[in-house]
Amino acid sequence: xxxxxxxxxxxxxxxxKRLEVSVEGAQPQQAGALTGxxxxxxxxxxxxxxxxxxxxxxxxxxxxxxxxxxxxxxxxDQLHVADDARLLDLCCGTGGLSRVMARKVPEGSVDAVxxxxxxxxxxxxxxxxxxxxxxxxxxxALPFEDATFDGAAMxxxxxxxxxIGACLREVARVLKPGATFVNLEISKPPNALWRRLFYxxxxxxxxxxxxxxxxxxxxxxxxxxxxxxFPDADALAALFQADKFAHVRYVRLMGGIVAMHIxxxxxxxxxxxxxxxxxxxx
Numbered sequence: 001x002x003x004x005x006x007x008x009x010x011x012x013x014x015x016x017k018r019l020e021v022s023v024e025g026a027q028p029q030q031a032g033a034l035t036g037x038x039x040x041x042x043x044x045x046x047x048x049x050x051x052x053x054x055x056x057x058x059x060x061x062x063x064x065x066x067x068x069x070x071x072x073x074x075x076x077d078q079l080h081v082a083d084d085a086r087l088l089d090l091c092c093g094t095g096g097l098s099r100v101m102a103r104k105v106p107e108g109s110v111d112a113v114x115x116x117x118x119x120x121x122x123x124x125x126x127x128x129x130x131x132x133x134x135x136x137x138x139x140x141a142l143p144f145e146d147a148t149f150d151g152a153a154m155x156x157x158x159x160x161x162x163x164i165g166a167c168l169r170e171v172a173r174v175l176k177p178g179a180t181f182v183n184l185e186i187s188k189p190p191n192a193l194w195r196r197l198f199y200x201x202x203x204x205x206x207x208x209x210x211x212x213x214x215x216x217x218x219x220x221x222x223x224x225x226x227x228x229x230f231p232d233a234d235a236l237a238a239l240f241q242a243d244k245f246a247h248v249r250y251v252r253l254m255g256g257i258v259a260m261h262i263x264x265x266x267x268x269x270x271x272x273x274x275x276x277x278x279x280x281x282x
Contacts, residue, residue: 042162046116048216048223049093049116050118050119051118051219052214052215052219053094053118053119053121053122055213055214056093056094056122057122058214059209059220062210062213067254068156071155071253071258071260072155072184074253074260075097075100075153075155075184076097076100076182078182078262079101079104079151079180081105081150081151082108082150083105083106083107084105084107084108086105086108086109086111086149086150087102087104087105087110087150088110088111088112088148088153088171088174088175089110089111089112089113089152089154089155090113090152090157090171091113091139091154091155091157091158091161092112092114092120092123093114093119095112095122095126097154097155098110098123098128099126099129102128102129103129106129109131109132110131110132110133111132111133111144111149112133113135113136113142114135114136115136115137120136139161139167139170139171140161140170141170142170142174145174147174147175147176147177148174148175149174149176150175150179151179151180151181151182152171152174152175152180152181152182153182153183153184154183155184155185156185156186157185158183158230159185159186159226159227159230160226164231164236165239168243168245169243172245172266173244177266178264178265179264179265180263180265181262181264184258184259185230185236185261186230186258187232187233187236187257187259188227188232188233188256189252189256190233190252190256194256202224202227206220206224207220207223207224210223233256233261236250236261237249240261240263241263244265244266245263245266246266247264248261248263249261249262
């Protein structure tokens with residue numbers, strides 16, 4: 001169901017408030033479970049991103065002190081592909097990761113997918129490489145044939161996906177055998193003290209900064225809450241392994257505030273199966 005263009009700001013804010021969850025009272029969730037998500041979550045999330053699209057980049061820079069750009073470069077560096085490779089950026093937003101990936105394949109191309117038309121409008125208007133094709137589509141039903149891409153990435157969007165397992169299977173479907181998918185996402189630090197400090201910032205300070213910089217307080221109240229029911233790094237790695245990725249590892253950045261999961265599809269480029277594994281960097 002598409003969000004109606006005439007939906008008012010007030011009704012959209014009410015939607016986002018309905019999705020907010022009390023962090024103190026949150027119960028552990030099984031990785032990938034849909035519990036905690038209300039019906040039509042995808043429509044609400046699409047509306048939120050449409051509303052914050054114009055000021056999204058500025059808000060991200062302020063909330064992360066510019067680190068988000070470095071994290072995107074680190075994610076793209078995990079895609080070891082030829083200059084003429086075809087890559088896929090999922091939930092591309094305003095195209096920050098798409099542009100980094102496009103520079104990695106100067107003789108190839110990047111297909112960038114997002115379900116927010118306003119985000120794509122901003123992405124198309126940004127200067128950058130010309131080897132990017134923008135698509136409005138749902139990552140749970142990608143408009144591409146099987147085994148199309150040499151690599152794929154997603155930046156800071158997986159926690160907004162309604163069905164993580166279905167998303168991973170769909171990504172694996174469009175990747176060539178042995179291709180890599182890199183997922184960059186906010187995570188849950190393993191150190192109790194660091195986690196407590198991060199949660200204070202993430203759930204209390206970040207919404208204020210995001211609301212001021214992004215111009216939509218309701219949206220930036222919802223977005224941090226999307227981490228509550230999201231799997232931790234180990235559980236997300238298990239989902240990768242359960243959903244078509246044979247070799248899985250992850251790297252913790254900033255003490256686990258961000259996790260970068262790297263999964264390779266069923267068979268390695270040399271034709272041999274490769275055992276699952278995990279690399280940690282505190």
